[in-house]
Amino acid sequence: MSEPETQTELSPNPQGKVEAHAHWLELPSAEAIGQIGTYVVVFAVMAVLFALTSYMTSSYHAAQFTEATNHFAAGNRLAAEGEDAAAIEHYRTALALQPTNSDYRMQMALALLRAGRLDESQTHLQELLQADPTNGLANLAMARIANQYSNLADANIYYHRAIYGLWPTDGQSNRLQARLELVDLLARNDQKSQLLSELMSLQEEMPPDAALKRRMAGLFLTAGSPAHAQELYQEMARADRRDAQAYAGLGESEFQLGNYAAAQRAYQTALRLNPDNELASRHLEVSKNALALDPQLAGLGSSERYLRSRRLVVLALAQLDLCVGSQDGSANPAIESLRQAAQERIAERIRGLVPEETIETNMSLTAGLWQTRQDLCPQAAPSEEAVALILGRLEQSSQ
Incomplete structure (x- = not known):
């Protein structure tokens, strides 16, 4: 049986070498080589242009970022100096360059609030709260705007959102500030029931601060809870036996509780430490009269x-x-x-x-x-x- 024929025939050439006869050994034409070169050049140019465009875009954004940062820093410096009107213009430019920057928008809103431009401030704050309803600072600013508009209901809502919202830094002190502003608002509007409720919550969170304790005691009297005020004033009097204000407050607490004898003693001590306290002097006389008149005394x-x-x-x-x-x-x-x-x-x-x-x-x-x-x-x-x-x-x- 003969061997099958191969697709390629081998024959010796005159120099004794084997020559392959196959179509895939043919070299590309000059025209084809020229087309390939053109494609290479085009792709190379496109790559260079893309790299150049990317570089220019990156440089442009970097320049925008730098300019926005500079304007924001200038706005912060002016705001720290109380120049809110000038600070607003720098914040506005920074925000135009970086419109998605929430820090820029927040500082813009706060500067507008301080400048009394409440509607503009509110617009920026609402945009911030749409993105993050738990933003503690934005809610506090909205509460202050509602407060200035004498909108007690909205102020109440936003203050609570600020109290229970998120604060990136100083959360405890910021929440305390929000609650103190709320209790002052309630006291001014004679909302005694809610005021007492907020004071009870505040007392649980209250840091060991003498000035804050004094303020709290006075607010308890305003809320119609002299017993809570009495407790705080007693603590202050024990801490400092020469604290005339503490004894005057203690006298007022006892006075409102109907403890006229105790009120007399506290008022007498307060007047010994500070004879110029006219309220203590007047209430001392009232206590004496009430002690002599009240048929309900035990x-x-x-x-x-x-x-x-x-x-x-x-x-x-x-x-x-x-x-x-x-x-x-x-x-x-x-x-x-x-x-x-x-x-x-x-x-x-x-x-x-x-x-x-x-x-x-x-x-x-x-x-x-x-x-x-x-x-x-x-x-x-x-x-x-x-x-x-x-x-x-x-x-x-x-x-």
């Missing part, structure tokens, strides 16, 4: 309680007569009926054991006289404070 017998209740009727009637005389309202039948009832109680003389209902009737009559006097003459004289204080305690105890 340890009093029925006769003494009756005499005190009768004395209150006398004082309340005298004040009503003084008020009616100035108002020319003596012809009012309701007032005349009330006055007549008071005069009958004053004329009554009871000896021995006094029924409890008699004392209660006197106190109720005193309250009626006092309320009528308050309706006609709202401005109370300093001499009337003891009666008002006793009746206030009576009203609280009946609730």
